[in-house]
Amino acid sequence: xxxxxxxxxxxxxxxxxxxxxxxxxxxxxxxxxxxxxxxxxxxxxxxxxxxxxxxxxxxxxxxxxxxxxxxxxxxxxxxxxxxxxxxxxxxxxxxxxxxxxxxxxxxxxxxxxxxxxxxxxxxxxxxxxxxxxxxxxxxxxxxxxxxxxxxxxxxxxxxxxxxxxxxxxxxxxxxxxxxxxxxxxxxxxxxxxxxxxxxxxxxxxxxxxxxxxxxxxxxxxxxxxxxxxxxxxxxxxxxxxxxxxxxxxxxxxxxxxxxxxxxxxxxxxxxxxxxxxxxxxxxxxxxxxxxxxxxxxxxxxxxxxxxxxxxxxxxxxxxxxxxxxxxxxxxxxxxxxxxxxxxxxxxxxxxxxxxxxxxxxxxxxxxxxxxxxxxxxxxxxxxxxxxxxxxxxxxxxxxxxxxxxxxx
Numbered sequence: 001x002x003x004x005x006x007x008x009x010x011x012x013x014x015x016x017x018x019x020x021x022x023x024x025x026x027x028x029x030x031x032x033x034x035x036x037x038x039x040x041x042x043x044x045x046x047x048x049x050x051x052x053x054x055x056x057x058x059x060x061x062x063x064x065x066x067x068x069x070x071x072x073x074x075x076x077x078x079x080x081x082x083x084x085x086x087x088x089x090x091x092x093x094x095x096x097x098x099x100x101x102x103x104x105x106x107x108x109x110x111x112x113x114x115x116x117x118x119x120x121x122x123x124x125x126x127x128x129x130x131x132x133x134x135x136x137x138x139x140x141x142x143x144x145x146x147x148x149x150x151x152x153x154x155x156x157x158x159x160x161x162x163x164x165x166x167x168x169x170x171x172x173x174x175x176x177x178x179x180x181x182x183x184x185x186x187x188x189x190x191x192x193x194x195x196x197x198x199x200x201x202x203x204x205x206x207x208x209x210x211x212x213x214x215x216x217x218x219x220x221x222x223x224x225x226x227x228x229x230x231x232x233x234x235x236x237x238x239x240x241x242x243x244x245x246x247x248x249x250x251x252x253x254x255x256x257x258x259x260x261x262x263x264x265x266x267x268x269x270x271x272x273x274x275x276x277x278x279x280x281x282x283x284x285x286x287x288x289x290x291x292x293x294x295x296x297x298x299x300x301x302x303x304x305x306x307x308x309x310x311x312x313x314x315x316x317x318x319x320x321x322x323x324x325x326x327x328x329x330x331x332x333x334x335x336x337x338x339x340x341x342x343x344x345x346x347x348x349x350x351x352x353x354x355x356x357x358x359x360x361x362x363x364x365x366x367x368x369x370x371x372x373x374x375x376x377x378x379x380x381x382x383x384x385x386x387x388x389x390x391x392x393x394x395x396x397x398x399x400x401x402x403x404x405x406x407x408x
Contacts, residue, residue: 016053030090039091043069043073043178066188074087076370079364099203101200106197107152110152117164128206132170134157134173154175172385210334213281220314228307243298284394287300287396316356324399327401343375344402345363345402370401
């Protein structure tokens with residue numbers, strides 16, 4: 001039997017009914033009566049117990065369940081965020097093996113949790129090359145007074161998994177958050193409802209996951225070197241206070257605006273040829289989340305900008321989403337004669353039109369190219385994870401397309 005996937009969507013404010021509606025739609029779309037896997041995602045407006053119960057009432061008790069809170073949902077013909085959106089992808093296959101892994105207690109313990117999760121995956125015998133979809137609780141807790149974020153760091157989680165895994169197979173991932181206010185998040189793991197977990201969905205057997213990164217940014221400066229840093233705070237660049245360097249790069253008028261809206265400022269780390277032709281897939285984007293005005297530093301989402309790291313200021317495209325179309329078509333060409341049966345789209349919540357300033361939704365381009373050809377489920381996320389230059393890398397302001405295929 002060829003692998004079948006169906007995707008359902010709901011905006012019903014009643015969590016039980018939303019779970020039922022989305023699961024029923026997914027069943028009908030795929031033409032299946034039972035499934036092996038349910039991927040479930042919703043915004044924080046939903047009750048996690050009731051939503052899970054609604055999905056279970058449709059799919060039965062035998063299917064594996066994995067997922068959690070996200071900022072919004074994308075399907076082939078639906079898109080929404082900040083409301084009661086929820087989405088379900090149901091998979092049924094006799095050739096794809098499904099394995100789920102969970103590590104609890106990641107808050108403030110990302111490195112050890114990553115190492116333990118990597119050990120679980122490494123010690124499992126798979127029926128073919130594994131394909132990892134990593135997801136973790138983005139929210140550590142409520143931000144302290146005067147802070148915008150209090151988050152778990154993907155960089156540390158990945159570092160721990162690096163220590164366990166001999167090498168990364170095909171993999172991608174994301175940080176789960178249910179809203180911009182960093183309210184508590186929940187994750188589903190079979191019939192358990194958890195918090196502060198790192199989860200891994202591993203598909204093996206006849207399946208292959210191809211990924212492609214889409215930033216929509218280009219360098220707008222030369223290379224500048226981090227010369228002083230403390231955890232996720234960059235204090236000096238090129239031997240000068242970081243905020244002073246930003247003033248030089250952005251200009252006086254833009255700099256004053258930037259102090260109030262640091263969220264729109266992005267650095268790029270080039271993992272490829274430093275002076276070669278620009279290749280988007282070689283860049284990892286790092287987002288500025290705040291300003292340490294007392295010390296003249298800039299606060300980053302992740303702690304990976306260390307002393308010696310070279311960065312470039314990146315310029316975002318707010319009008320042309322044609323690059324998404326090109327990348328979507330490129331990944332379909334890469335699949336060749338294989339049969340693509342499902343696409344999972346990891347999309348930074350900051351790329352949504354309401355927050356980015358774009359006139360239209362960039363995810364609509366994914367819907368046009370991918371949604372017209374196969375089932376599509378996308379989630380709006382806090383952090384995106386994919387391979388850059390051969391290394392697993394946490395990113396922001398990024399879209400990651402994950403296309404699953406099997407032999408024709």
